[in-house]
Structure formats: C-alpha cells, structure tokens
Amino acid sequence: MDMRLNIPTELNIACSKCLQYSQCMPTGLNEYETLRMDSLVTQRVRIKKGNDLYRNNFSDKSMYIVRAGCFKTVISQHDGRDQVVGFHMSGESLGLGVEQSNGANCKISALEDSVVCVIPFVKVEELANATNDLHSHIRHLFRVEIKRENSVMLFLGSMNSEERVATFLLNLSLSHEARGFSGTNINLKMSRYDIASYLGIKHETVSRTLAKFIKGNLINLNLRLLKIVNFKALHSIANDGILVD
Amino acid sequence: MDMRLNIPTELNIACSKCLQYSQCMPTGLNEYETLRMDSLVTQRVRIKKGNDLYRNNFSDKSMYIVRAGCFKTVISQHDGRDQVVGFHMSGESLGLGVEQSNGANCKISALEDSVVCVIPFVKVEELANATNDLHSHIRHLFRVEIKRENSVMLFLGSMNSEERVATFLLNLSLSHEARGFSGTNINLKMSRYDIASYLGIKHETVSRTLAKFIKGNLINLNLRLLKIVNFKALHSIANDGILVD
C-alpha cells in the first residue's frame, strides 16, 4: 500500500515536509531559507471531482500547485466548443497563463478529489529578498509550462491519430513514473472525451485507436485501467515524439 | 512613408525613447524608474533574414524582445518533421519557454532582417529592488506567451482548415493594427509552408483555402500581398475564435 495515497489529504503540512517539495520549490536552499519557504503557501484548497478551480478560489494574484489529484485545463470557445489543453498531476503548476478576466473562457476542473496549494505572488515578492533564486524558480515554473504546451502543439500540429495516442500514453507513463507510481499499470483519470479533445481528434477515433493497440497487443485496457505491454512498439509509433523530461 | 520602418535599425536607442516601450516594459513607472529601465537591455543584435537566434546569441540566462522584424519559432522532431509554433512581431518576447539544452530541438528564425533586444535575467534581479513591479511584469510577459500558445492549441485542436486560415488572417490583422500598421493591407513575411506548419495542415490545403477565400471575395492575395476585403465573413468563418487581446 503506497503511503503517498493518504498523505496529500492532510491540509496543514509544511512545504518543507511535503513529498513533492523537490518538484515545486527551489532546490539548493539552506535550512533557514527552506523554513521561510513554508510561509509561501498561504492555504490549501480541496476541490471535489468535477468541480472547478475558479471564481472564489482562483485569481491571477496567486499561483497554484497540485498537491494531490488530477486536473484538466479547458478553453471554451464562443460557439461552445471546448478544447482540453492540458492534464496536471501532483507537483505541477496550475493556471499560470490564465488571468482573472479570462475566467469565462478558461477553466480548470478536478478529474478526481484533489488538493491545491495557493501561493500569492505578494508572498513571492516578500520572500524574494531572503531567497535570491525564488524569482528565477518562478520563471522556471513558467518555462516548464511553456515547454509542456510546446509538446502539445507538436502532436496537435504534426501527428496522425495513432501517433497522438501513442505519444499520450507514453507521456502519461513517464509522468506517473516521475511520481513514484507504476508507469506500466495506469489508472486513467480522464474520459475518452477529454483525451480526444486534448489530442484534437474525436472520441470515436480514440476508441478505435486504442482498440487497434489492444488487438496488436501493445496495451491492455479495461475501461480506465490501462496496462502498457509493448513500450518499444508504442515508441516506434510515437516516433519518439516525447518532450517531457 | 511610415517612419517606424526606419527607426528600429538604430541599435543604440534607449528603451525610454523606443516606440515599442509600452509593449515590452512595465507601465506606470516614475521618471527615475523609467531611466533605470534603460540599463536592462544590455545589447541589441541584428539577425539577417533566414538566420537563427541561436548558439552564440541565444541563452536561457536572458530574455529577448523583437525590436524590429519578424520571427518564427520552430520545434524539430527526431524524424526531421518541423512544427512552427509561433510567429513573433515587434514588441513580442522570444524564446521564453526554450532552455539552452533544448537548442537542438527548438530554433527561432528571422523571417526578414530583424533586431532583438537582449535582457539578461541577472539585470532583472539587480533592478528589481529599485522597481517593485519589474518581476511581476516579467511574469506578465510569460503569461502573455502562454495565452498565445493557448490560442494556437485552440485552432490546432478544434478547427477545420477554413476556420484555421480565417483565424490566422484575423489574428495577423489585429496584431498589425496593434502596431500601428494597416490591418487591411498586410505584407506576409512567412511562406505558405510556414503558415501550413503553424496551422497544422499541408501547404496545398493553405493554398486551396486561400483560393476559396479569394473566389468568395473575402480577400485579395498576390503572392504575399494580402488585402482583407470582407472582415465580417472571415469572422463568421473563424467563429470569433480569436484570443489575442
């Protein structure tokens, strides 16, 4: 039983004691600086599955880090069409590109019961004197987000549906492994519709492509329980089009 | 004759005297702060048409602003396929998401003879004490970049080719107007191949779609000389899927 499954529901833990610390806070700080970092996160918010990080919660005066759970970022167009532009797991930043005024167009929804850490930028400014590389760390987080979006544009702009799905599965596997979970047996948090929107194809095409992978013995799949059987074959389909590092 | 066409070739102008100042520097500064901003840009670099902002020029220790000209950002995949993920005009930031190590995968090329301003992040840190909102301004620039990428993902993920091309033309028009140029008569700096890659379709499809718009009297087009005739029709095709503000 993986203890990590329980820990994140605790709302009052200090950053310095958090298992995700290395993912979202600057490294190489001395003890004093590390302790000061604890004051950065002013609160943690529970978001129930299906609910949005939005309105009362969400503001462009703060940044957010996923402490536990999983989110999707969705852009809504005037005509009602939605586009999923990202999925976000623990340790990842949320909504860096979204401004308050944009709230109506862009929403961030929890795919399962989740917890986010809130870091107001005024706190960042306050602490920047004490810790020189805090600002550059924030810039780093922005850069990571931009790189992530670049990789999304890559498959949206230049891959066929098999390449898109294979790339999606492999990226998912990598990001699960980076969090200490199995990269082989994965419990998908998102629907086929979400995957389809994210990949810029229709959900029927996602189903068909997954069915093809199952037939070819590349994966096993039962509803949202995924098992990757043949990584090598998936890689050759994805053409190694993987940018996550 | 528009004077702006000449001014940007001057390399030694102070930021406080630059016509693009309001686009790339924080607003609301007092005179003293404004003058200090002048020391932010340590150099300006000319890049000839077809050359890259890269290698000796490019580093993740600095950020870059287009002073004059036009650039494209291209991600290269392992198999040689390229994906244009953005075009950048004067006043816009360059390469915020790109790290040095990524140099081989991502390049930024000048579409015409251009000039960029170089702002080392160490200068930003230095000046941050004197000007409180400099850091938040830098974050603003990152946020603008992320929003831009979101709008790219929107058409890549959810639009057919007519919608993509119409959206592209209208965004181009808006960004030209924002710079004081005509939003009706536009001189395209990029090839059909670049447009195609950016829009995630083939160049033949771009040609055909443009031909269709010409037949329908939505635009005039002679090679790279574009005239938008019927904005309303283009808007209704694009479904107002325009995110630039």
Added chain:
DNA sequence: CGCGGTGTTGAAAATTGTCAATAATTGTGG
C-alpha cells in the same frame, strides 16, 4: 537566362469525422 524555392491546381487515396445503434458503467433517488 536558368535554376531552386515557392505557390497553385487537379485527381485519386487515405484518414478522420459523422451518424447511429448498442452496451456497459456510474450516479441518483426512492
């Protein structure tokens, strides 16, 4: 003046989307 890169257009092929029917699963309220 010719050559390489760029741009246009046509016809056929391939991929993906659309529509529809059905099954399985989850959520909800009595």
Added chain:
DNA sequence: CCACAATTATTGACAATTTTCAACACCGCG
C-alpha cells in the same frame, strides 16, 4: 439496495475533409 436515467464507451457503415502525388507556373536571385 434496487431501478432508472444519464453518462461513458465501443463499433459499424458511410460521408466529408484532408493528404498525397503529380504537373506546372511563377517569381527572385545569382
């Protein structure tokens, strides 16, 4: 806890869009 409804997922047949392949025209530049 069951039954019903709503959502999610799969699959097939057909339609539509986009790509592919090919031929040709055109500019611009040495």
